[in-house]
Amino acid sequence: MQNIYKHPRAALTVDCVLFGLDEGDLKVLLIQRKLKPFAGKWALPGGFVRVNETLDEAARRELSEEAGVRDVFLEQLYTFGDVERDPRERVVSVAYYALVNLADHPLKAATDASDAAWFSADEVPSLAFDHAEILTAALRRLKGKVRYEPIGFELLPEKFTLSQLQHLYEVCLEEPIDKRNFRKKILGMGLLAETDEIQQDVAHRAARLYRFDAKRYEQLKKRGFSFWL
Amino acid sequence: MQNIYKHPRAALTVDCVLFGLDEGDLKVLLIQRKLKPFAGKWALPGGFVRVNETLDEAARRELSEEAGVRDVFLEQLYTFGDVERDPRERVVSVAYYALVNLADHPLKAATDASDAAWFSADEVPSLAFDHAEILTAALRRLKGKVRYEPIGFELLPEKFTLSQLQHLYEVCLEEPIDKRNFRKKILGMGLLAETDEIQQDVAHRAARLYRFDAKRYEQLKKRGFSFWL
DNA sequence: GCAAAAGTGTTCACTTTACACCCATGT
DNA sequence: ACATGGGTGTAAAGTGAACACTTTTGC
Numbered sequence: 001m002q003n004i005y006k007h008p009r010a011a012l013t014v015d016c017v018l019f020g021l022d023e024g025d026l027k028v029l030l031i032q033r034k035l036k037p038f039a040g041k042w043a044l045p046g047g048f049v050r051v052n053e054t055l056d057e058a059a060r061r062e063l064s065e066e067a068g069v070r071d072v073f074l075e076q077l078y079t080f081g082d083v084e085r086d087p088r089e090r091v092v093s094v095a096y097y098a099l100v101n102l103a104d105h106p107l108k109a110a111t112d113a114s115d116a117a118w119f120s121a122d123e124v125p126s127l128a129f130d131h132a133e134i135l136t137a138a139l140r141r142l143k144g145k146v147r148y149e150p151i152g153f154e155l156l157p158e159k160f161t162l163s164q165l166q167h168l169y170e171v172c173l174e175e176p177i178d179k180r181n182f183r184k185k186i187l188g189m190g191l192l193a194e195t196d197e198i199q200q201d202v203a204h205r206a207a208r209l210y211r212f213d214a215k216r217y218e219q220l221k222k223r224g225f226s227f228w229l
Numbered sequence: 230m231q232n233i234y235k236h237p238r239a240a241l242t243v244d245c246v247l248f249g250l251d252e253g254d255l256k257v258l259l260i261q262r263k264l265k266p267f268a269g270k271w272a273l274p275g276g277f278v279r280v281n282e283t284l285d286e287a288a289r290r291e292l293s294e295e296a297g298v299r300d301v302f303l304e305q306l307y308t309f310g311d312v313e314r315d316p317r318e319r320v321v322s323v324a325y326y327a328l329v330n331l332a333d334h335p336l337k338a339a340t341d342a343s344d345a346a347w348f349s350a351d352e353v354p355s356l357a358f359d360h361a362e363i364l365t366a367a368l369r370r371l372k373g374k375v376r377y378e379p380i381g382f383e384l385l386p387e388k389f390t391l392s393q394l395q396h397l398y399e400v401c402l403e404e405p406i407d408k409r410n411f412r413k414k415i416l417g418m419g420l421l422a423e424t425d426e427i428q429q430d431v432a433h434r435a436a437r438l439y440r441f442d443a444k445r446y447e448q449l450k451k452r453g454f455s456f457w458l
Numbered sequence: 459g460c461a462a463a464a465g466t467g468t469t470c471a472c473t474t475t476a477c478a479c480c481c482a483t484g485t
Numbered sequence: 486a487c488a489t490g491g492g493t494g495t496a497a498a499g500t501g502a503a504c505a506c507t508t509t510t511g512c
Contacts, residue, residue: 008280009238012321051237051319055310079308079323081284090280092241094308094321163490180493181475204489205482392463409466410502433462434509 015046017138020102032115038128099154161207244275246367261344267357328383390436
């Protein structure tokens with residue numbers, strides 16, 4: 001190595017906003033800090049980037065270590081670089097957001113840092129560092145992006161009902177949606193494959209289950225199709 | 230400071246994709262490198278982030294030092310963190326894109342690094358580092374974002390004709406646009422203020438000049454209006 | 459007078475919205 | 486039998502797309 005430490009360097013971290021959907025309620029996973037600074041405060045899972053791992057790898061590692069989740073949808077969000085965002089020293093943080101399906105992954109975040117808990121995304125406690133700002137940015141991104149990319153499915157189980165999907169969109173778009181129009185539009189896209197299964201153990205007529213057809217989406221995208229809701 | 234250099238740290242840089250519009254041709258400013266690595270190759274303006282400046286400040290400083298432009302539209306794009314992206318050592322780069330109006334700012338980039346030149350955005354030479362990837366991402370962002378945010382005006386002079394605006398959109402959307410429909414739509418938004426001036430020194434009927442009314446846009450946005458083209 | 463771009467409306471197809479009732483199931 | 490959500494079609498309004506000619510100006 002050459003030229004290193006000639007000048008002082010910022011430290012580099014990743015922070016992850018992990019979203020889950022619980023019965024039509026959008027949740028975020030937070031971790032209660034054990035160490036200074038902000039000991040005892042809630043914070044996003046995250047940590048230092050190692051010198052030989054990519055940013056994506058660091059984010060996945062932190063999600064695995066601190067939140068106990070693997071193989072989830074993950075996307076870089078924004079890099080936060082205010083000079084005073086960490087009281088110890090200059091720390092620049094690359095923020096990610098991740099989407100997990102709470103039906104398959106446990107609601108208890110099995111982890112070493114077991115002080116993890118899910119909070120409603122718009123009712124979080126006071127957060128450490130600038131994590132409130134990161135969370136706000138992640139919510140904005142999620143709520144914007146579900147409209148033009150089919151990422152909402154990452155929050156649902158593999159097989160889901162049209163009502164579950166509709167509720168998800170109602171949460172993200174922050175407005176009620178007409179049931180018939182929603183079904184017409186989403187089925188008309190041809191991205192949902194009907195399964196031969198139906199909802200189980202419900203105290204009313206059981207709904208048909210659908211899958212998102214990712215291969216079909218890729219095909220259509222190549223032909224110029226754009227997802228839009 | 231505490232805990233510093235306990236572990237090796239990545240270096241942190243910013244890189245800027247500066248776009249300009251020249252007669253309906255989208256251009257990017259590149260700098261010919263003087264130093265190793267990649268000496269002689271073309272690269273994006275950029276450099277190391279100082280420990281006491283924010284990322285935005287670093288990006289603006291580099292644009293000023295290397296490209297000779299100030300007070301331009303600037304937005305963070307993405308952070309590139311591949312382990313091998315710099316052959317010297319681990320360097321993470323926060324990429325920005327900026328939009329400048331070439332009519333007011335000089336086409337010659339007056340600068341210390343005077344080996345700067347404008348290239349057509351889709352006919353660039355081979356670039357240093359992963360700058361080709363950064364440029365691709367910036368183009369994708371620009372071409373996507375002009376549709377739903379009125380950022381295109383940053384590429385035009387303060388007063389412009391509707392045809393100039395249409396050409397800009399034709400470049401970004403990569404398809405011809407019907408003149409009458411375009412004018413109907415853009416004027417119908419109420420974001421353009423007619424000036425009492427007309428185009429000068431053209432060998433045909435002179436077009437009326439318009440301004441983008443940023444205040445009006447802010448007002449409308451608060452009332453739920455969304456820009457869309 | 460001709461070349462070159464400015465400016466201007468209408469029609470048709472399609473998309474979006476609004477809206478209400480019966481059905482299947484479990485308790 | 487009743488409570489709960491599942492599932493379905495139509496009409497009216499609004500939006501997007503296609504399209505051609507006259508006007509102004511400089512040379």
